[in-house]
Amino acid sequence: MVKFLCFQIFILSLFCISFGDELNQANLLVHKKILNRFLVEGRDLIVEYVIYNVGGSAALDIHLTDSSFPEEDFEVITGMLKMRLDRLGAGSNISHSLVLKPRKYGYYNFTSAEVTYLTSEEASDVQIGYTTQPGEGLIIPMKDFDRQFSPPYYGLGCLCCNDPTFSWDPIPPLVQKQVKI
Ligand SMILES: *[C@@H]1O[C@H](CO)[C@@H](O)[C@H](O)[C@H]1NC(C)=O
Ligand SMILES: *[C@@H]1O[C@H](CO)[C@@H](O)[C@H](O)[C@H]1NC(C)=O
Numbered sequence: 001m002v003k004f005l006c007f008q009i010f011i012l013s014l015f016c017i018s019f020g021d022e023l024n025q026a027n028l029l030v031h032k033k034i035l036n037r038f039l040v041e042g043r044d045l046i047v048e049y050v051i052y053n054v055g056g057s058a059a060l061d062i063h064l065t066d067s068s069f070p071e072e073d074f075e076v077i078t079g080m081l082k083m084r085l086d087r088l089g090a091g092s093n094i095s096h097s098l099v100l101k102p103r104k105y106g107y108y109n110f111t112s113a114e115v116t117y118l119t120s121e122e123a124s125d126v127q128i129g130y131t132t133q134p135g136e137g138l139i140i141p142m143k144d145f146d147r148q149f150s151p152p153y154y155g156l157g158c159l160c161c162n163d164p165t166f167s168w169d170p171i172p173p174l175v176q177k178q179v180k181i
Helices: 002-023 142-148 151-161 173-178
Strands: 028-034 045-053 059-065 074-078 082-088 093-102 106-110 114-118 127-130 135-140
Touching (some): 028 059, 028 114, 028 127, 045 082
Antiparallel strands (some): 028 045, 059 114, 074 093, 106 135, 114 127
């Protein structure tokens, strides 16, 4: 019985040690979002990354690299596909955004970006993580968009872009057809 109890305490302390380590380490969660209401060929497409440190220690030497926007498909207008941050404190968040122009139209699968960081001052191993994936969206040909959206509609679309709660919403083809020219 005593042996068994000792064993249990031993397991429990092991658990506490590893749990304690977790609490003293940085843990980054990164959301990648496309902020546009409509995705249009040749028009600005806004990508936002928000890095949250949900761990118990500052994250150091953070690198965010997005290799999911190949040069032949997207032109970078403002911002960088790579960013570096020295430090992000426990419980803090930071956002980074960039503006791209899709060079082509059609369905596009928006995938994740890579994040690397050190989990504490003492850490020597680089932690590798990935952002969320916005998923597949439809990039509308520029001429169809110009034809289907009269100025009032276009204005409405732009308003939605500025609403942070309104994120990813590619229009299904059926809805496009119902819009009066
Ligand atoms: C992000 O950090 C700001 C302060 O810099 C805070 O006001 C905001 O609530 C944080 N957002 C989340 C989702 O934690
Ligand atoms: C998009 O890419 C991701 C990662 O490669 C994959 O898991 C997912 O199935 C793809 N989605 C579509 C609709 O092709």
